[in-house]
Amino acid sequence: MAHPDNLFLDGVTLCAGHKTILDHVTLTVPITGMTLLAGRNGSGKSTFLKACLGLVRLQNGVLLVKGQPPETACKQIGYMPQGLNDAALMIPAISHVMAAMNGAQWGVSLPSRNRRENAERLLALTGALSFARRPLGLLSGGERQRVCLAQALTDNPKTLLLDEPLAALDHEAQHQIVSLLDTLTRELGISILMTSHETEALDGKVSRILKLENGSLHV
Numbered sequence: 451m452a453h454p455d456n457l458f459l460d461g462v463t464l465c466a467g468h469k470t471i472l473d474h475v476t477l478t479v480p481i482t483g484m485t486l487l488a489g490r491n492g493s494g495k496s497t498f499l500k501a502c503l504g505l506v507r508l509q510n511g512v513l514l515v516k517g518q519p520p521e522t523a524c525k526q527i528g529y530m531p532q533g534l535n536d537a538a539l540m541i542p543a544i545s546h547v548m549a550a551m552n553g554a555q556w557g558v559s560l561p562s563r564n565r566r567e568n569a570e571r572l573l574a575l576t577g578a579l580s581f582a583r584r585p586l587g588l589l590s591g592g593e594r595q596r597v598c599l600a601q602a603l604t605d606n607p608k609t610l611l612l613d614e615p616l617a618a619l620d621h622e623a624q625h626q627i628v629s630l631l632d633t634l635t636r637e638l639g640i641s642i643l644m645t646s647h648e649t650e651a652l653d654g655k656v657s658r659i660l661k662l663e664n665g666s667l668h669v
């Protein structure tokens with residue numbers, strides 16, 4: 451059912467270039483709490499997250515994220531793409547967060563003082579305030595992920611789509627990020643759909659695992 455807690459697919463076919471990622475998939479699954487999107491490298495996890503945001507078109511079928519088509523749903527989704535491009539590494543952490551504000555809205559943006567205060571609030575929430583003024587390129591992997599999470603949290607999203615947020619982190623940093631994500635789901639009621647190969651760090655924290663393989667998606 452196209453329920454506000456669900457991810458809903460009806461006859462969805464999704465391709466990336468010549469590769470078929472989803473082949474006529476019909477599935478309804480809740481995405482409250484933390485959901486892990488698993489699958490081998492190249493199975494199409496990143497492409498599927500982009501389809502949920504309306505960045506990649508379906509070949510066929512209907513996809514609804516929390517009851518809404520991707521183009522509408524994306525206004526209430528925070529997205530953390532896989533990896534950071536080199537250009538971002540020179541930018542101070544706080545500017546990275548401020549740059550994303552009002553990204554999905556029309557109209558007049560917040561005055562810069564409010565934007566700064568808002569960015570500081572988000573950086574504090576993710577434990578990144580103490581390095582807010584340092585360029586991303588000079589931060590550790592775990593520190594950088596905290597800044598990227600603060601960026602994804604701008605505009606108060608109800609859902610977060612996180613693409614490999616634990617990649618390239620040591621075990622301790624992985625556990626810290628997972629515990630932060632767990633807090634976001636429990637205290638702010640945010641639904642998290644994330645890709646990761648680090649299943650050990652996620653032990654006991656994910657509500658369900660969605661497996662993407664050979665053109666199918668199942669729980």
Ligand SMILES: Nc1ncnc2c1ncn2[C@@H]1O[C@H](COP(=O)(O)OP(=O)(O)O)[C@@H](O)[C@H]1O
Nearest residue numbers: 466467468469490491492493494495496497498
């Ligand atoms: N824009 C594109 N054009 C052509 N092929 C693509 C494109 N994007 C992704 N692919 C291919 O689709 C497959 C799935 O990619 P991706 O979604 O990045 O997988 P995953 O995130 O699971 O590793 C890969 O084989 C990749 O090379």
Ligand SMILES: [Mg+2]
Nearest residue numbers: 495496532613
């Ligand atoms: Mg990927």
